[in-house]
Amino acid sequence: MKQWKQTLSSLIHPLIALLIGFLAGAIAISVTGTPILQAYQEMWTGAFGNLYFLTSTLARSTPIILLGLGISLAFRSGYFNLGAEGQMVLGAVAAALTALYMPGSGIVKLLAAMAAGMIAGGLWSLLAAWMDAKFKVNLLISTLLLNYIASLFAGYLVTEPFKDTTGSAALAQSRMIEQGAWLPKLFAGMSLHAGFVLAVVIAILLTLLLRYTVFGYELKITGQNPLFAAYGGVNRTRVMILCMLTSGALAGLAGTVEVLGSQYRYIDGSLTAPGYAWTGLMATLLANSNPLGTTIAAVFLAALQTGAMGLERNTNVPLEISSVIQAALILFISARFTYSFLKRRKEEKNNGATV
Amino acid sequence: MEQLFDLSLLNSTVRMVTPILLAALGGSLCARVGIFNVALEGLVLVGAFGAILGNALTGNLFLAVLIAIGSVLLFSLLFAYITIHLRANEIVAGVALNFLAAGLTTFLLRTIFSVKGAYYDNEMHGLPAWDLPFLQQIPVLEQLFSGHTPLVWLAYLFVIGLHLFYFKSVAGSRLLAVGENPVAAQSIGLKVRKIQYAAILGCGLFCGLAGAQLSLGQVTMFSEGMTAGRGYIALVAMMLGQSNPVGMLASSLLFGFMDALSIRLQGLSIPTHFTLMLPYVMTVIAMFFFRDKSYLKNTGANSSAR
Numbered sequence: 104m105k106q107w108k109q110t111l112s113s114l115i116h117p118l119i120a121l122l123i124g125f126l127a128g129a130i131a132i133s134v135t136g137t138p139i140l141q142a143y144q145e146m147w148t149g150a151f152g153n154l155y156f157l158t159s160t161l162a163r164s165t166p167i168i169l170l171g172l173g174i175s176l177a178f179r180s181g182y183f184n185l186g187a188e189g190q191m192v193l194g195a196v197a198a199a200l201t202a203l204y205m206p207g208s209g210i211v212k213l214l215a216a217m218a219a220g221m222i223a224g225g226l227w228s229l230l231a232a233w234m235d236a237k238f239k240v241n242l243l244i245s246t247l248l249l250n251y252i253a254s255l256f257a258g259y260l261v262t263e264p265f266k267d268t269t270g271s272a273a274l275a276q277s278r279m280i281e282q283g284a285w286l287p288k289l290f291a292g293m294s295l296h297a298g299f300v301l302a303v304v305i306a307i308l309l310t311l312l313l314r315y316t317v318f319g320y321e322l323k324i325t326g327q328n329p330l331f332a333a334y335g336g337v338n339r340t341r342v343m344i345l346c347m348l349t350s351g352a353l354a355g356l357a358g359t360v361e362v363l364g365s366q367y368r369y370i371d372g373s374l375t376a377p378g379y380a381w382t383g384l385m386a387t388l389l390a391n392s393n394p395l396g397t398t399i400a401a402v403f404l405a406a407l408q409t410g411a412m413g414l415e416r417n418t419n420v421p422l423e424i425s426s427v428i429q430a431a432l433i434l435f436i437s438a439r440f441t442y443s444f445l446k447r448r449k450e451e452k453n454n455g456a457t458v
Numbered sequence: 459m460e461q462l463f464d465l466s467l468l469n470s471t472v473r474m475v476t477p478i479l480l481a482a483l484g485g486s487l488c489a490r491v492g493i494f495n496v497a498l499e500g501l502v503l504v505g506a507f508g509a510i511l512g513n514a515l516t517g518n519l520f521l522a523v524l525i526a527i528g529s530v531l532l533f534s535l536l537f538a539y540i541t542i543h544l545r546a547n548e549i550v551a552g553v554a555l556n557f558l559a560a561g562l563t564t565f566l567l568r569t570i571f572s573v574k575g576a577y578y579d580n581e582m583h584g585l586p587a588w589d590l591p592f593l594q595q596i597p598v599l600e601q602l603f604s605g606h607t608p609l610v611w612l613a614y615l616f617v618i619g620l621h622l623f624y625f626k627s628v629a630g631s632r633l634l635a636v637g638e639n640p641v642a643a644q645s646i647g648l649k650v651r652k653i654q655y656a657a658i659l660g661c662g663l664f665c666g667l668a669g670a671q672l673s674l675g676q677v678t679m680f681s682e683g684m685t686a687g688r689g690y691i692a693l694v695a696m697m698l699g700q701s702n703p704v705g706m707l708a709s710s711l712l713f714g715f716m717d718a719l720s721i722r723l724q725g726l727s728i729p730t731h732f733t734l735m736l737p738y739v740m741t742v743i744a745m746f747f748f749r750d751k752s753y754l755k756n757t758g759a760n761s762s763a764r
Binding site: 134135183238240241244245247249251252255256258263385421423424425426427430431434437438 | 540545550553556558560562564565568734738742
């Protein structure tokens with residue numbers, strides 16, 4: 104009974120935030136003159152209306168889940184990995200090139216490409232972690248800067264040495280990967296691919312890792328109380344390096360499954376333009392870095408985006424409505440105002456302690 | 459080599475650096491009161507949109523800049539309320555505000571101006587160039603400092619002003635006290651929250667000007683996401699300059715110089731991608747030499763994950 108109450112009260116806060124998010128969306132929709140209820144109905148149809156839309160939503164959520172899981176792992180240990188975008192892009196380009204140039208049968212190419220993608224993303228993230236551990240170069244800033252460098256480098260690879268010269272030469276993209284190395288689709292004719300299953304499995308594995316292993320425990324206490332962790336003999340640098348490595352590898356995997364499962368080549372800008380990395384960060388924030396929660400939040404955010412696309416197709420509401428709803432949602436979920444107003448009264452006294 | 463480095467290169471450095479410098483100065487106000495403001499990118503974007511909107515509505519440049527500032531102040535107020543009153547994590551709130559700014563400006567661009575991508579009007583005038591007469595007499599400076607908008611001048615004045623404010627004024631030292639030890643500041647009777655609010659709003663003012671310079675100074679148009687990461691670069695410049703106005707000027711100039719140089723290098727046979735990388739690579743290298751002082755350590759990256 105008590106547990107029930109706790110679950111309920113922990114649900115109230117996200118629900119209020121959700122309400123505020125949709126309220127903000129409603130205001131924005133009413134500006135365009137489209138009836139609000141009709142707009143939200145269109146959104147629902149666009150996200151979950153039939154099997155095709157549903158699978159598109161899940162396909163879109165796949166990279167977001169993996170990115171979110173990677174970021175949440177770093178979060179848990181107390182670090183902000185803002186470099187998921189660069190790690191994803193390098194992973195994607197490494198996977199595409201490996202699948203193109205690796206000799207062997209389709210399945211060999213597929214596995215090699217996935218390994219290459221994870222390694223590329225992981226190493227890029229490791230670089231930032233190493234600079235922080237060894238030279239005290241602030242992780243927050245270095246990961247942010249490395250994004251630009253990674254995207255430009257990947258862009259260079261597909262405009263100069265590995266550019267697709269077979270088709271219309273206008274696009275900066277690699278050649279197409281042969282069909283044997285593609286990730287299989289889950290339903291014929293739909294965009295959902297095996298990467299989604301992989302993402303869900305990884306989410307479950309991460310949950311188990313955090314809950315039942317020594318490393319998971321070390322990681323948690325490093326994030327919650329670094330001093331206590333150090334006192335208890337946890338090697339903080341080791342935890343950070345491992346977390347950032349895994350975090351980057353997951354981001355790299357996100358890029359990899361996009362390449363192997365839906366685009367079949369690396370197209371410059373195709374991963375950065377939809378803002379997958381920032382959406383992944385949001386999913387993590389929404390779920391308070393819980394792996395399974397992150398997965399659900401990622402699907403939800405992807406649904407908002409595919410829903411908004413449907414909305415734009417059928418009405419005159421621009422698809423940016425999804426960013427408005429997302430942002431309002433995150434803003435209010437991050438606020439701790441429902442922690443009872445009484446408590447805040449007390450805290451008014453230690454005015455200013457924001458963190 | 460001479461083709462590469464000439465005075466017009468420095469001239470474009472001075473111009474390009476202005477939005478970054480202004481935003482960094484604003485960010486430092488927040489950093490100095492212990493709030494790490496990741497929302498600079500979004501705030502500048504809102505400013506750029508506000509400036510164009512104001513220009514289109516009123517046709518008056520002064521009013522346009524005021525509207526830019528006003529809209530950013532509103533946005534900052536939201537940030538302040540959420541981080542100070544509702545005690546949200548400032549990085550989370552900042553990221554969300556960046557999203558909101560990107561979404562809202564694009565959304566409004568489509569609903570108000572009914573265009574996709576970018577809005578410009580040939581009838582619309584940008585900010586005028588102001589040449590200071592006494593500088594025009596001196597040969598080198600004349601080339602360096604000609605054709606800049608009033609906002610460029612203002613940005614450099616703000617560097618001096620902010621330096622005096624932080625280190626020579628009573629109000630400034632109170633602000634620093636809040637950042638360094640809120641409890642101690644509280645105990646000597648400073649209104650910590652009020653000062654934090656003021657700092658965030660001050661940051662909004664700077665970001666509004668940065669946005670106006672971006673959309674009315676350098677070009678006369680608004681395009682979706684036109685800040686293109688400048689807010690994040692400003693954040694980097696702020697941290698590299700350790701929230702010290704002169705330091706931030708130096709780090710912004712470094713970045714602006716590299717940016718201008720990268721455009722110049724495109725004429726040579728170096729691939730564009732590598733020249734574009736230059737500012738970021740240089741900044742990473744610079745971070746090895748100027749390490750982040752630890753006054754932000756407790757507010758930023760390390761304690762914010764729960």
